[in-house]
Amino acid sequence: MQQFRRFENSARLKQRSHTLIPGGCHTYAKGDDQYPVLAPGFIERGSGCRVWDVDGNQYIEYGMGNRAVGLGHAYPPVLRAVEKALHDGCNFTRPTRIEVECAETFLDLVPGAEMVKFCKDGSHATSGAVRLARAYTGRDLVACCADHPFFSTDDWFIGTTAMNSGIPGTVRGLTVTFRYNDLSSVKELFARHAGKIAALILEPSRVDEPRDGFLHETQRLCRENGALLILDEMITGFRWHLGGAQGSYGIEPDLSTFGKALANGFSVSALAGRREYMRLGGLEHTDRPRVFLLSTTHGAETHSLAAAIATMRTYQAEPVIEHLYRQGEKLREGIETSARRHGLGNHFKIVGRPCCLAYATLDENGQSSQAFRTLFLQETIRHGVLMPSLVVSYSHDDAAVAQTIDAVDKALEVYARALDGGVERFLVGRPSQLVYRRFNQMVDSQ
Structure with a gap:
């Protein structure tokens, strides 16, 4: 043996x-x-x-x-792109050409999205989407899918888990939940919190496929109730379909977030969506208040964006x-x-x-x-x-x-x-544990 x-x-x-x-x-x-x-x-x-x-x-x-x-x-083509970018520096006082090139490449793959903003991790992207939805709708509540295990390290989501220590009760009360493939739970949320929900956020699918038009029916309910639909494509993006799971299921959300496989391990995530919403984080609108959307010192590091471009082009060509x-x-x-x-x-x-x-x-x-x-x-x-x-x-x-x-x-x-x-x-030592637990257990780790 x-x-x-x-x-x-x-x-x-x-x-x-x-x-x-x-x-x-x-x-x-x-x-x-x-x-x-x-x-x-x-x-x-x-x-x-x-x-x-x-x-x-x-x-x-x-x-x-x-x-x-x-x-x-x-992966060699990605490494070559990164090395080439690094020779010219990685971070500057003004934007770089590669930021525009990466945005164009991304938006060519996700046709329902009209604008995109890059950052470094999925948590910032999903939290940016939540903030944008709250600003656009003027509402405070956000609803996330209780069957999907992770959306963000930020308080609006972690407050729904057993590891909510340090998060004020008032913040925890601003997030409500619904169940995947359970349209009645979505209807019940909108009935119970009429006119108060800014957005619903969920993964397009995880283990189970959407049944009975669940995604499209959820989108219909969002529109009827004045809420935005946010699809978290951190996992499904560039795995389900070249255009994300939204491309596979034929749905165009109001906002969506990508990351994970976007840059083959380099730190790049994306918040994308319709111009009507994304523009609120820009400089040209005068009809609504400005939204401090995403602003990170390292959000547009050239080598990471070069990795993203090389990765997306590999997906296109192979x-x-x-x-x-x-x-x-x-x-x-x-x-x-x-x-x-x-x-x-x-x-x-x-x-x-x-x-x-x-x-x-x-x-x-x-x-x-x-x-x-x-x-x-x-x-x-x-x-x-x-x-x-x-x-x-x-x-x-x-x-x-x-x-x-x-x-x-x-x-x-x-x-x-x-x-x-x-x-x-047969097991040597203690079992593994769930991440979301209220307290640590005293176990022998040797």
């Missing part, structure tokens, strides 16, 4: 990192509490669909920088999205075959679109289980695959997919034994 990997260098770095950085890293989803004890703590480098940790262990990676790396790590669907479908078929062979059809499930798969780990009672998720991660890591999700990139070739299916098959063999004999017999 293959032995567990060694993580001595990661362990030493972990001790230093938690002393210096709250949580030990800068993204909660990358934290130690999200992974098994026997997991790489720090990545040294990446190339294509593979990464190497600080102990020299190699993995096929899925998740790809929390879905931000759509083409592959260190069959990137088709590849994501094809490889994702191969993964789904191979893993589901393995799950059935091990008798796990009701305990391990692949969910989502092939271009953006995830998995569900269920215990002996069919309930969602962090312990079984952690065991599965532990065993796939043991066999050279790092897969907090099943998100493929353009660099995941057939060999990588075949190796992944083999690793998953070995992990599911242990999973099946754990269902019969108890997960605690």
